[in-house]
Amino acid sequence: MAVPIRQQAKIAGYIIGKKLKGEKRFPLVLMLEPLFQCNLACPGCGKIDYPANILRQRLSPEECLRAVDECGAPVVSIPGGEPLIHKEIGEIVAGIIARKKYVYLCSNAILLEQKLDLFQPSPYLIFSIHLDGLKQRHDASVNREGVFEKATSAIKKAKARGFRVNINTTLFAGEDPEQVARFFDYVTTELGIDGITVSPGYSYEHASRQDVFIGRNQSKKLFRGIFRHKQNVKWPLSHSGLFLDFLCGNQSYQCTPWSNPTRNIFGWQKPCYLLADEGHAGSFREMMETTPWDKYGVGRNPKCDNCMAHCGYEGTAANDAFSHPLKTLWVSLRGPKIKGPMAPDLPILYHRNEGKPADITLEVHSEKAEAGHSR
Numbered sequence: 001m002a003v004p005i006r007q008q009a010k011i012a013g014y015i016i017g018k019k020l021k022g023e024k025r026f027p028l029v030l031m032l033e034p035l036f037q038c039n040l041a042c043p044g045c046g047k048i049d050y051p052a053n054i055l056r057q058r059l060s061p062e063e064c065l066r067a068v069d070e071c072g073a074p075v076v077s078i079p080g081g082e083p084l085i086h087k088e089i090g091e092i093v094a095g096i097i098a099r100k101k102y103v104y105l106c107s108n109a110i111l112l113e114q115k116l117d118l119f120q121p122s123p124y125l126i127f128s129i130h131l132d133g134l135k136q137r138h139d140a141s142v143n144r145e146g147v148f149e150k151a152t153s154a155i156k157k158a159k160a161r162g163f164r165v166n167i168n169t170t171l172f173a174g175e176d177p178e179q180v181a182r183f184f185d186y187v188t189t190e191l192g193i194d195g196i197t198v199s200p201g202y203s204y205e206h207a208s209r210q211d212v213f214i215g216r217n218q219s220k221k222l223f224r225g226i227f228r229h230k231q232n233v234k235w236p237l238s239h240s241g242l243f244l245d246f247l248c249g250n251q252s253y254q255c256t257p258w259s260n261p262t263r264n265i266f267g268w269q270k271p272c273y274l275l276a277d278e279g280h281a282g283s284f285r286e287m288m289e290t291t292p293w294d295k296y297g298v299g300r301n302p303k304c305d306n307c308m309a310h311c312g313y314e315g316t317a318a319n320d321a322f323s324h325p326l327k328t329l330w331v332s333l334r335g336p337k338i339k340g341p342m343a344p345d346l347p348i349l350y351h352r353n354e355g356k357p358a359d360i361t362l363e364v365h366s367e368k369a370e371a372g373h374s375r
Contacts (some may be wrong), residue, residue, distance in 0.1 A: 001090065002166075002194060002195035002196065002236030002237060002238045003122065003195070003238055006123065007102055007123075010074055010102075010257065011028070011074050012072045012363055013076065014028075015318065015322060016029075016179065018334060019172060019322070020122050020352060022113045023037065024261075025258045025288060025293075026227060026295030026316075027071050027072065027089050027258065027259060027260065027261050028071040028073055028074070028075065028256070028306050028315050028318065029073055029260045030067065030068060030071045030075070030076045030077070030258045030260075030261060030262075030263065030310065030314055031077050031079060031081055031260055031261065031262040031263070031273045032059075032064055032067060032068070032074040032076055032077065032078050032079075032082065032262075032263055032264075033059075033078075033080060033263070033264035033267065033273075034058055034059040034064055034080070034081075034083060034089070034092065034195050034263065034264075034265075035055075035059070035080055035081045035082075035083070035085065035086055036048065036050055036054060036055055036057075036080065036081045036264070037055040037056070037080070037081045037085055037228055038080055038082040038085070038108075038109055038263065039085065039108070040082070040108055040110070040142050040143070040144060040147070040194070041081050041144075042141065042142045042143060042360070043141075043143055043203065043308035046221075047065065047081055048079065048081075053161070054265070055081075057265045057266055058088075058265070059096060059263075059264070060088070061088050061092050061360075064090070064092045064095070064263075065096070065099075066082070066142075066265040066314055068096055068099060068101060068151055069099070069245045070284040070285075071261060071263070071284050072181075073261075074102060075101065075102045075103075075104065076102070076103050076104070077103075077104040077106060077128070077260075078092070078093070078103065078105050078106060079102065079106040079273075080106065080337070082107060082108055082111070083105060083106065083107060084110075084111040084112065084113070084115050084119040085343050089115075089118065090118030090119060093125065094103060094116075094117060095260060096124075096354050097122055097124045097125060100124065101253065101308070102124050102126070103124060103125050103126065103131055104126045104128045104166070105119075105125065105126070105127055106128045106168060107127060107128070107130065107131065108128075108129070108130045108142065108151065109127075109129045109130070109147070109150060109151035109154040109155065110147065110151070110154075112149055112151075112154035112157075112158065113153065113154045113157050114131070114146060116157065116158060116161060116163075119163070119184070121161065121162035121163050123164070123313045124178075125163065125164065126164040126165070126166050126167045126195070127155075127158055127163055127164070127165045127166070128185070128193070128197065129151055129154070129155055129165060129167050129168070130142075130151070130165070130167070130168055130170075130270075131148070131151055131152075131167040131168070131169060131187065132169055132170055133169070133175075133180065133183050134148070134179070134182070134183050134186065135148040135149070136313050137179065137183070138151070140278060141170075141172065145352070147353040150323065152191060155167075155191050155193065158190065159191070159193075164194045164195075164308045165191075165193050166171075166193060166194055166195035166196065166197060166238060167187055167189055167191075167193050167195075167196055167197070167198040167247070168198075168199075169183075169196065169197065169198045170198075170199055170201045170250075171198065171199070171200050171201060171214070172200075172214065172221075173214045173218075173224060175214075177216075177222060177225030177226045177228065177229050177276045178225075178229045180226045180229075180231075181226050181229035181230055181351060183209065183229075183237055183353045184196060184213055184226075184230075184233070184235045185231070185233045185235075188233050188235055188236060189233060189235070191255065192319070193236065194236060194237055195236050195237070195238035196235055196237050197237075197238045197310065198237070198238070198239070198247075198310075199245075199308070199309045199310045199311075200214055200219040200223075200308050201214065201221070201273045201311070202297035202306075202309050207339075209210040212331065213222070214306070215306050216305065216306045216308060219247070219306075219308050220247065220248060220308075220342060221249075223244075223247040223248045223249075223336070224248045224249065224336075224338040224339075227244075227248060227335070227336050227338050228338050238319075238323060239297075239314065240314065240318060240328075241308060241328065241330060241331040241336070242317035242319045242327075242331055243314050244311060244335075245331050245336045245337065246308070246313055246316075246317060247308060247336070247354075248336040248337060248338060249343060250336065250337045250343050251317075251320070251343055252343045252346060253313050253316045253320070254297050254298055254315045254316060254319065254346060255272075255296065255298060255307065255312035255313060255316065256293075256312065256313070256319065257271040257272040257293065257297070257312055257314075258271075258288060258293065259311075259315025259316075260273060260292075260311040260312065260314075260315065260346065261285075261287060262270060262290075266280045266283070267280035267281055267282055267287075268280055268281040268283065268284055268286065268287035269287075270287060270290075270291045271293060271296045272293045272296070272311065273290065273291075273311050274307065274309060274311065275296070275303060275304075294322050297346075298345070299345075299346040299347050299348045299349045299350070300349055300350060301350060305341040333369075
C-alpha cells in the first residue's frame with residue numbers, strides 16, 4: 001500500500017477513536033468539489049453536463065474550509081471539474097494543510113505546470129493526476145490528443161520539485177489487462193509516481209456515452225487479468241489489500257457511502273459522490289441524519305448494481321481490516337487471489353418490475369447489464 005506510515009497511523013488513530021466512542025457511521029475522506037467546470041469533455045464524465053450558469057459557480061475558500069471542519073475526516077480529496085481552474089485553489093489547499101489534513105488535489109494536469117508555484121511541497125499534499133493508460137488509451141479516454149504528453153511532463157516537473165504525485169486511473173469497457181499492467185509498470189518505473197488509485201468506471205447517468213462502462217462481473221475478470229500479468233515491478237497501489245481482493249471478486253462487500261461524503265456547490269450530496277440526483281442537505285449533520293442509507297448499495301438500488309468504486313468500498317475494506325486483522329494480514333501477504341471461484345454476490349432486494357418477486361441474484365442481473373452495455 002503506497003501510503004506513508006505517518007499517514008496510515010493518523011487514519012488508523014482516527015478510526016480507533018471513532019470506534020471507541022461507539023460511532024458506527026463516520027467519514028474517512030471528504031470529497032470536496034469546489035466547482036464542476038473543466039477544460040476537458042471526457043465521455044465517461046457527467047459533471048460538465050450542467051448548464052453554463054452552474055459551471056460558472058464556485059465554492060469560496062471559506063465555504064470549503066467550513067466543510068472540512070464540519071466533516072472532520074482526516075483526508076480531503078478535491079476533484080471537480082478541474083480544481084486548478086479555481087482562482088483561489090492555492091488558498092483552499094493551504095487552509096486544509098494548516099488543519100493537518102491530507103489533501104489529494106485531483107487534476108488532469110493540463111494546467112499543473114503553470115500552477116505549481118501556488119503550492120509548496122508538503123507531506124500533507126498529494127497531486128492526484130488523472131491518467132487512464134498509455135498515450136493512445138489515455139488520449140482516447142479524455143477525447144483529446146496530446147493530453148498524455150502534457151500530463152506526464154507535468155508529473156515529472158512536480159516530482160522534480162519535491163511534490164508527492166499519485167495517478168488516479170479509471171478503467172472502462174474494452175480494456176486489455178496486459179496493456180493496463182504495462183501502463184502500471186511505466187508509471188512506476190519511468191515516472192516514479194508515489195501511488196496508483198484505480199477503479200472501474202461508474203456509469204454516471206449524465207455521461208455523454210454509456211457504452212464505455214463495464215458490468216460488475218466483467219470488472220472482476222478484468223482485475224484478475226491485470227494481476228495475472230503483473231511481473232516483477234512493485235506497483236505502488238494506494239489501496240488496502242482487502243479492497244484489491246474485492247476488485248478481483250474475492251470479498252462480498254456492501255458499499256459504505258458515508259465514508260466518503262461529498263460537499264459541492266449544491267450542498268452536501270446524498271448519498272455519495274457518484275449519485276448526483278438524489279438530493280442535497282444544508283449541513284454535514286443533516287446529510288448524515290436524513291439520508292436513507294439502507295436504500296443504497298448493491299442489491300438495494302438499481303443505480304448501485306455495477307459500482308465497485310473505491311469511494312464506496314475502501315471504507316468497507318477498512319472496517320473489515322479492523323474487525324479481522326489476521327485475514328487482513330494474510331491477504332496482504334498473499335496478494336489478490338486471481339484463480340478459483342469468486343465470492344458470492346449480494347442478493348437483489350429491490351423490485352425492478354412492480355409485481356415481480358426480487359428473487360434474482362446480483363450475479364444474474366450483472367450479466368444482463370453487461371450484455372446491455374455491449375450492444
